[in-house]
Amino acid sequence: MAEKNPLTTPSPNADTKIVPPGSPQAHTEQASGGHHAAFPPFESHTFLSQLIWLALAFGLLYYLMSKIALPRIEAILGDRARRLSADLDEAQRMKSEADAAGAAYETSLRQAQAKAQAIAQDTRNALSAEADAKRKTLEAELNQRLAASEATIRARTTEAMGNVRAIAGETAAAIVERLTGQAPDQATLDRALSATPALN
Amino acid sequence: MAVSVDPIHQFELQPLVSLGHIGNQQIAFTQSALYMFAAVGVIALLTIAATSSRSVVPGRLQALAETLYEFIADTVHQATGADGKRFMPLVFSLFMFVLILNLFGMIPYAFAVTSHLIITFGLALIVILTVVIYGVAKHGSHFLGVFVPSGVPKPLLLIMVPIEIVSFLSRPVSLSVRLFANVLAGHIALKIFAFFVVQLLVAGAWGVLSPLPLALTVALTALEFLVAALQAYVFATLTAVYLADALHPGH
Numbered sequence: 001m002a003e004k005n006p007l008t009t010p011s012p013n014a015d016t017k018i019v020p021p022g023s024p025q026a027h028t029e030q031a032s033g034g035h036h037a038a039f040p041p042f043e044s045h046t047f048l049s050q051l052i053w054l055a056l057a058f059g060l061l062y063y064l065m066s067k068i069a070l071p072r073i074e075a076i077l078g079d080r081a082r083r084l085s086a087d088l089d090e091a092q093r094m095k096s097e098a099d100a101a102g103a104a105y106e107t108s109l110r111q112a113q114a115k116a117q118a119i120a121q122d123t124r125n126a127l128s129a130e131a132d133a134k135r136k137t138l139e140a141e142l143n144q145r146l147a148a149s150e151a152t153i154r155a156r157t158t159e160a161m162g163n164v165r166a167i168a169g170e171t172a173a174a175i176v177e178r179l180t181g182q183a184p185d186q187a188t189l190d191r192a193l194s195a196t197p198a199l200n
Numbered sequence: 201m202a203v204s205v206d207p208i209h210q211f212e213l214q215p216l217v218s219l220g221h222i223g224n225q226q227i228a229f230t231q232s233a234l235y236m237f238a239a240v241g242v243i244a245l246l247t248i249a250a251t252s253s254r255s256v257v258p259g260r261l262q263a264l265a266e267t268l269y270e271f272i273a274d275t276v277h278q279a280t281g282a283d284g285k286r287f288m289p290l291v292f293s294l295f296m297f298v299l300i301l302n303l304f305g306m307i308p309y310a311f312a313v314t315s316h317l318i319i320t321f322g323l324a325l326i327v328i329l330t331v332v333i334y335g336v337a338k339h340g341s342h343f344l345g346v347f348v349p350s351g352v353p354k355p356l357l358l359i360m361v362p363i364e365i366v367s368f369l370s371r372p373v374s375l376s377v378r379l380f381a382n383v384l385a386g387h388i389a390l391k392i393f394a395f396f397v398v399q400l401l402v403a404g405a406w407g408v409l410s411p412l413p414l415a416l417t418v419a420l421t422a423l424e425f426l427v428a429a430l431q432a433y434v435f436a437t438l439t440a441v442y443l444a445d446a447l448h449p450g451h
Contacts, residue, residue, distance in 0.1 A: 039208060040212045040213060041315060041380070042317070046213055046225075047318040048227065049225060050213075050319055051318060053237075054318075054322045055322070056233075057236035058236075058293065058323070058326070061243060061296070061297055062289060062293045064244050065247065065296070066289035069247035069248050070288060070289050072248070072251050073251055073265055073269045076255075077269070079254075079256065080256050
């Protein structure tokens with residue numbers, strides 16, 4: 001019995017016999033083939049031992065998983081999800097900000113364009129109004145001068161025509177004096193001058 | 201080497217440190233226990249060490265840990281709804297434990313812990329006890345509503361309630377046997393087909409046929425990787441479905 005594998009054949013002192021796997025003894029024992037006790041998975045005398053080690057190993061695993069590993073992985077995944085959503089939100093916010101800035105730029109550009117056009121229009125209007133005013137002033141002045149000149153001319157003509165009567169009177173008086181030897185009186189001269197249509 | 205001939209030998213427990221007896225139960229630190237603690241270590245490395253930097257942009261291992269977490273979180277959420285989140289550590293631990301132990305079993309010469317019925321039964325027991333204890337603590341006698349399908353006419357309940365009870369009681373059995381049988385059968389099949397290769401090679405002219413079982417072994421290995429991951433997923437999904445009963449006993 002002492003040569004047999006202690007786990008395939010239960011015996012009171014089997015625990016004193018330890019057969020390391022792969023030892024020559026284990027091989028000869030198998031090679032002899034004399035005993036194939038039970039099918040190893042059904043050897044009930046190993047059950048308690050296996051259950052104890054299973055409980056210890058699985059208990060340790062459960063403790064490690066529930067206390068350390070899973071909370072950590074969960075934290076990592078949660079942290080990543082939070083960061084992703086935060087980054088996406090930030091990107092969304094920045095995009096809307098950029099959109100708003102673009103719209104504001106467009107608006108101010110249009111406003112500036114409109115303003116520039118208005119200023120140009122105003123300037124054009126002001127300039128043309130000023131030019132018109134100047135032109136009108138000039139025209140009025142010119143007209144005034146024209147009128148003044150015409151008046152002067154007319155005055156001069158009238159004056160000249162008046163002088164013509166005097167000259168004609170003097171001339172006529174001189175002619176009459178030369179011809180008759182005596183100066184005609186003023187009344188006669190006036191009468192004769194008034195009777196001459198070219199002098200009136 | 202005779203050891204490799206026997207397809208059952210790979211499931212034998214090898215005590216590394218023997219600790220004594222309780223009745224006829226031998227208490228020993230076996231390679232099975234070592235693999236379980238190694239699995240706990242690997243899972244801790246993957247989920248704790250790999251996430252220690254808590255980086256927002258994950259590295260490869262952290263991304264893997266996050267993917268596994270989200271995968272199980274989705275499964276739990278779909279099965280139990282929002283209030284199932286409290287069972288997340290249990291389902292995640294079960295899934296990772298079974299997955300890593302199954303995958304350990306796929307390493308050549310390694311031991312498949314989940315090929316032992318008592319291990320899978322122990323895991324199933326954890327699930328069922330959690331369901332019953334939490335269900336009774338939360339809902340009291342209303343938890344018995346789990347056996348009463350709603351919208352069924354009264355006379356039919358005479359048939360339905362026993363069926364529901366049997367179905368409930370068979371859950372730990374089906375949960376544990378499914379995983380155990382898949383892993384056990386897969387490993388035995390792999391061993392047998394791989395041994396065919398050797399047998400054909402030493403059988404003279406028959407050696408020309410040896411590529412056939414070799415190809416089958418390769419295909420089976422791929423299949424076993426699929427089974428290893430799939431059974432872990434099935435275990436976790438069924439756990440979540442059963443836990444949903446504890447949260448909402450009425451159907």
